[in-house]
Amino acid sequence: MSLLTSFSLALLLALLTNVANARLISKFGNCPELNNYYINRAVNLVGPYGLNSHNAYTRSRSPQGQPGDPGTPGGPADLPLRRPFAEPQRVAGGNLTEADRDTSFDDSEDNGLVAGVDFSTTNVQVTGVDEPDIIKTDGRRVFTVSGNTFSVVQVLEGGKTGRRVGQLKLPTAPRDMLIQGDFLLALGDVSSYRRPVHLRYKTDPSYGEEATVVYQIHVRGGTPRLVSTLYLEGRYIKSREVDGVVRLVLRFNPLSSIWLYYPTRGVQPSQTKKWNREIIQYSRPGNWLPTYRLQRNGREQFGVYATCNDIYHSQNVFAGFNLLTVVTLPIAGFLEPSSSASIMSDAKTVYATKKSMFVTTSERRFDDVPTNSARWGSNYQTAIHHFALSDAGASYVASGAVTGSVINQFAMHEMHDTFFIATTDGATWWSRRDLSRSKVTAFLPNRDTRQLVKIGEVGNLGVGERIFSVRYIGETAYVVTFRQVDPLYIIDLSNPRAMRVTGELKIPGFSSYLHPVGAGRLLGVGQEATLTGRTTGAKVSLFDVSDKTNPRELSAWKLSGSYSDAQWDHRAFLYWRRERVAVMPVNVYSSSQRFTGAIVLNVSESTITERGRVTHNTTGLNWWDWWSRSIKRNAIIGKEYLWSMSNTLLQVNNLNKLNEVEAQVPIA
Numbered sequence: 075m076s077l078l079t080s081f082s083l084a085l086l087l088a089l090l091t092n093v094a095n096a097r098l099i100s101k102f103g104n105c106p107e108l109n110n111y112y113i114n115r116a117v118n119l120v121g122p123y124g125l126n127s128h129n130a131y132t133r134s135r136s137p138q139g140q141p142g143d144p145g146t147p148g149g150p151a152d153l154p155l156r157r158p159f160a161e162p163q164r165v166a167g168g169n170l171t172e173a174d175r176d177t178s179f180d181d182s183e184d185n186g187l188v189a190g191v192d193f194s195t196t197n198v199q200v201t202g203v204d205e206p207d208i209i210k211t212d213g214r215r216v217f218t219v220s221g222n223t224f225s226v227v228q229v230l231e232g233g234k235t236g237r238r239v240g241q242l243k244l245p246t247a248p249r250d251m252l253i254q255g256d257f258l259l260a261l262g263d264v265s266s267y268r269r270p271v272h273l274r275y276k277t278d279p280s281y282g283e284e285a286t287v288v289y290q291i292h293v294r295g296g297t298p299r300l301v302s303t304l305y306l307e308g309r310y311i312k313s314r315e316v317d318g319v320v321r322l323v324l325r326f327n328p329l330s331s332i333w334l335y336y337p338t339r340g341v342q343p344s345q346t347k348k349w350n351r352e353i354i355q356y357s358r359p360g361n362w363l364p365t366y367r368l369q370r371n372g373r374e375q376f377g378v379y380a381t382c383n384d385i386y387h388s389q390n391v392f393a394g395f396n397l398l399t400v401v402t403l404p405i406a407g408f409l410e411p412s413s414s415a416s417i418m419s420d421a422k423t424v425y426a427t428k429k430s431m432f433v434t435t436s437e438r439r440f441d442d443v444p445t446n447s448a449r450w451g452s453n454y455q456t457a458i459h460h461f462a463l464s465d466a467g468a469s470y471v472a473s474g475a476v477t478g479s480v481i482n483q484f485a486m487h488e489m490h491d492t493f494f495i496a497t498t499d500g501a502t503w504w505s506r507r508d509l510s511r512s513k514v515t516a517f518l519p520n521r522d523t524r525q526l527v528k529i530g531e532v533g534n535l536g537v538g539e540r541i542f543s544v545r546y547i548g549e550t551a552y553v554v555t556f557r558q559v560d561p562l563y564i565i566d567l568s569n570p571r572a573m574r575v576t577g578e579l580k581i582p583g584f585s586s587y588l589h590p591v592g593a594g595r596l597l598g599v600g601q602e603a604t605l606t607g608r609t610t611g612a613k614v615s616l617f618d619v620s621d622k623t624n625p626r627e628l629s630a631w632k633l634s635g636s637y638s639d640a641q642w643d644h645r646a647f648l649y650w651r652r653e654r655v656a657v658m659p660v661n662v663y664s665s666s667q668r669f670t671g672a673i674v675l676n677v678s679e680s681t682i683t684e685r686g687r688v689t690h691n692t693t694g695l696n697w698w699d700w701w702s703r704s705i706k707r708n709a710i711i712g713k714e715y716l717w718s719m720s721n722t723l724l725q726v727n728n729l730n731k732l733n734e735v736e737a738q739v740p741i742a
């Protein structure tokens with residue numbers, strides 16, 4: 075008896091030691107391993123109504139649907155559909171040939187104009203890492219997307235005016251674009267995607283699925299041409315571009331292509347549960363993998379963009395069925411998704427430098443379903459996945475977790491291999507956020523164990539408040555928290571193992587976007603608020619942060635009853651250093667003085683003054699047309715021309731005569 079006990083104890087200890095030494099995150103070795111992993115999880119979770127209760131959305135159908143509906147067999151009686159096993163290939167089929175790979179359109183010329191000097195670019199977080207947007211320019215041309223209209227506007231007279239020289243109606247409305255030379259990628263979502271036939275379930279829905287679409291456009295002279303269209307199964311989360319190479323972050327839910335049953339009159343839950351389990355048990359490896367279709371010259375190629383042995387997963391935590399993938403694509407090259415890195419995870423917020431990408435998501439644990447509501451509180455976790463970027467593609471490095479939630483990409487920073495992340499306790503929807511504290515945590519990747527290892531933390535920021543904005547500048551973090559007043563904290567990161575708060579400033583209102591404007595100066599875009607925390611209108615503050623122990627607000631611009639898109643989308647903000655002006659859209663919602671347009675601010679060493687306002691001829695318009703003339707983005711071309719973009723127009727104003735309109739160019 076006691077021999078047996080001590081034997082089991084020894085065995086248990088051996089097991090535990092093994093677990094501790096083993097890599098917690100590993101790849102699937104082959105397709106059967108991947109297939110079994112998914113099937114075992116899904117079979118245990120599936121119920122009479124499918125898998126919907128576990129955040130793993132599946133579509134359901136009634137077993138008594140319309141006769142003739144391809145998905146209405148009256149139960150999976152006709153399921154003997156195990157197709158012959160074949161490893162799903164990256165390029166599985168289609169008829170694109172070598173000739174279709176040719177992308178040499180040899181007319182890209184250097185126009186001699188310099189970004190930041192002759193024209194402005196998208197306001198990005200990290201210098202040299204471009205972010206997609208609805209307007210892009212190279213100083214010679216302005217490209218816009220509005221709805222599904224892509225426009226090419228030629229810049230004339232050094233930026234004073236412009237003329238639309240080309241347009242392309244795309245099949246769907248893209249979200250945003252990236253540019254290199256004469257090539258652009260317009261990126262968006264579609265809901266009509268069909269998996270390649272050999273990778274479908276027999277019980278596939280007959281209508282489409284969610285996918286990402288990438289339109290590759292080449293502009294020769296003024297004329298745009300759609301070169302290729304790439305569909306990637308899964309949701310488009312975010313993208314980044316460095317030197318013409320795009321990294322696309324996608325989240326694929328393999329269950330969205332399965333139809334399961336729900337009970338209805340005459341069909342008991344026990345029956346549909348049995349059928350649903352059978353359907354899942356019939357899965358083949360290809361059913362779990364994300365597919366793509368690449369169309370070019372009227373021909374097509376298709377395959378999977380992640381293969382069975384590319385995919386990482388956590389061994390101790392089941393993170394759900396979703397697959398997070400970083401796909402690498404050349405803007406001007408052949409759009410085959412030949413390189414990708416994947417981990418089983420959801421995906422939400424993306425931060426990237428030239429060599430790293432970090433993707434965070436709220437941690438979902440499926441092994442302790444039903445979820446305990448206490449988990450939304452102080453135990454709430456954010457998972458972090460770290461990828462390394464190289465010419466060869468992205469590769470998975472490590473994962474970690476931190477308590478709290480992340481506000482946006484600006485909450486993250488990488489410096490000499492150390493990763494920093496600012497979080498506030500609890501999920502964003504936690505009802506007791508009045509108990510929250512915020513902190514900055516530092517991690518180093520351990521490439522052997524594939525873990526992000528916590529090396530330091532500075533906490534207890536803004537007790538009872540939550541983070542509204544973060545900006546890292548070199549070895550310093552600026553963190554704004556808010557509930558009733560706005561503390562701006564300055565944190566010294568120079569020793570990540572001993573980070574410390576060096577200074578703090580409390581003022582009314584909050585900044586939800588912070589922008590560096592020269593040495594020791596920081597601009598905050600946000601809202602003014604009363605002493606009890608009620609917001610009253612847009613506010614831009616100029617902070618002196620040159621003394622890290624004593625930040626000061628030097629000057630502020632305010633407009634009551636207004637807000638700016640720049641409060642939640644940094645791409646709507648423009649800072650033009652040569653003229654020291656900040657430009658952002660502003661809408662006044664108070665009924666007495668309706669205004670929609672852009673505000674131009676002079677930013678000096680010590681003051682902010684309003685230089686003028688720009689609006690797109692909104693007189694006499696009804697509400698909808700008025701709204702469509704609200705300014706979304708601003709750009710500078712030449713020395714003095716401000717180009718503002720609404721849904722329907724590009725308008726040019728001279729920075730020195732803002733009340734006069736130089737030109738208007740329709741773009742929709």
Ligand SMILES: *[C@@H]1O[C@H](CO)[C@@H](O)[C@H](O)[C@H]1NC(C)=O
Nearest residue numbers: 167168169170372373374375
């Ligand atoms: C290429 O294949 C697609 C689908 O497989 C087909 O519709 C198309 O007709 C083919 N095109 C040519 C030129 O063979």
Ligand SMILES: *[C@@H]1O[C@H](CO)[C@@H](O)[C@H](O)[C@H]1NC(C)=O
Nearest residue numbers: 653675676683684685686730
């Ligand atoms: C803003 O700056 C410009 C250029 O320095 C100057 O001409 C203009 O008077 C300034 N406007 C205000 C309102 O300070």
Ligand SMILES: *[C@@H]1O[C@H](CO)[C@@H](O)[C@H](O)[C@H]1NC(C)=O
Nearest residue numbers: 690691692693694695735738
């Ligand atoms: C502004 O709109 C009005 C009414 O639609 C129109 O008559 C006028 O010509 C427009 N002005 C400019 C500068 O486009």
